[in-house]
Amino acid sequence: MPPANLFLILDIMTWVGALLLLGVSTIMRSATLRYWGGAYLAGAIGIAGVVVGVKYWPWAAYGLGPALVLTGYWLMWMGLRQLRPGRPLVLWPVLVAACWCVVSDWRIFAHNELLRFAVFSPAGFLCMVAIAHESLRIPARVEVRWLLAGLALLHAAFYAARSLCALLFPSPDTTQLWLYITPTEAILYEFSDAFLILFAVLATRQDTLRTQAHTDHLTGLLNRRRFFELAQRVLQDRPCAVLVFDVDYFKTVNDTHGHAGGDEVLRVLGEVCRAHLRKGDLIGRVGGDEFAMLIRDDEDAARRIAARIREAFTSACQARGYVTGVTFG
Incomplete structure (x- = not known):
């Protein structure tokens, strides 16, 4: 199966995940799932840019598409922050995606796919570390936070490995290998991630209801x-x-x-x-x-x-x- 077909499967799966998360967020009135659905939507558009841009608009494949993926990671991070009330909106991470749009159009990147892998991967790595850190700040009684953080760190490790391989083994064979591995790993990550964030939202709500049932609303002490x-x-x-x-x-x-x-x-x-x-x-x-x-x-x-x-x-x-x-x- 050519890599383009794997990216197409990944894109379809991401669209389905986005629609499901946005639908569930409407039913549950969950800001976290709304952000997460928006993240999948940004990712789906970005991956579509990669799939279509390879033939028709190269910059969409190596510039706009990855920038939208980074935007999706920011939305995921913001979604996690909604699980703890009172967290302010943070916009500066979007500048990272904007910078990628500019940098990716430089000639040295536009014609070197392996170099783009090497440079983009650290950005993805830092995004995943930030998501893992925010996952661990979910209330302690929500045990699924450890799985959510662990999954993010595994995805971060994938980015680190891809960047190192691109730098240490620069060859067409290495590029082709990562064109197969990247969509495969992303499919596994997205499938697991969607279920874990849903469980995290449900567990957080149960924890909140349990706390409210045991707490005097005026003083914050035990009832x-x-x-x-x-x-x-x-x-x-x-x-x-x-x-x-x-x-x-x-x-x-x-x-x-x-x-x-x-x-x-x-x-x-x-x-x-x-x-x-x-x-x-x-x-x-x-x-x-x-x-x-x-x-x-x-x-x-x-x-x-x-x-x-x-x-x-x-x-x-x-x-x-x-x-x-x-x-x-």
């Missing part, structure tokens, strides 16, 4: 049910200190500043508690303005933590114009 579930497990293993506390003059704060003021006081308390909580300790909101804390230590340690929380919370509230504090019991 009543989750706190008592975890506290029972901890108390079965070892003795601990338990602190119960509430907000002083909370009704007065609500009457004076309204419910928005009361909500802000509770959020501030949640932030202070999280800042002073040690690893392994538990804290939850168990009532309107009532909280409970389980300290995996003795009574003296619990008193020290309570004193730090009381001081920090009082100072934070005073800075915002609220006259209140906390009482521990």
Whole structure:
């Protein structure tokens, strides 16, 4: 089978993947899958440029096509960033694709396919390393992140091997070999990648729902049910200190500043508690303005933590114009 047919198969597969990912992104309302579908769409157009350009428009094959592939990698990277809310849009990587469009038209590249392999591969390698790094920043409980990162690193290793071979063994036979290997490896990568990103999105959503079910939405602390579930497990293993506390003059704060003021006081308390909580300790909101804390230590340690929380919370509230504090019991 000639290499052109392998690239054609790859292109058809990429178009199908793009349509499926964009369709699923619409159903699931997933920004990540929308970016990923856009990445496959850019890749499909780029590969089509390679297939058609070989005969009819050479620059589309060695300039525009690879640039669109790099754009697709940027979209994949941006899609991964959507799995962690609040990440800003980053546009500078598109400049890499634009630079390739310019550089690839230089005479030294336009007539040397092996040299283009050698120069383009490091760009692809860096893109894959960036995607692997972003994959590992997916919430830790989403285990599929390791597979997604591993697949990206394998694709990066392919780019590194292709670049090294092009530099160390410059010959027509080497070029022909990589014209067969490149589409074959890309088919395997895309097939695996599409499934893994779908699983990553589903797992991230399940993790988010699980966290929301266990968390008080106002303070960010454990809710009543989750706190008592975890506290029972901890108390079965070892003795601990338990602190119960509430907000002083909370009704007065609500009457004076309204419910928005009361909500802000509770959020501030949640932030202070999280800042002073040690690893392994538990804290939850168990009532309107009532909280409970389980300290995996003795009574003296619990008193020290309570004193730090009381001081920090009082100072934070005073800075915002609220006259209140906390009482521990």
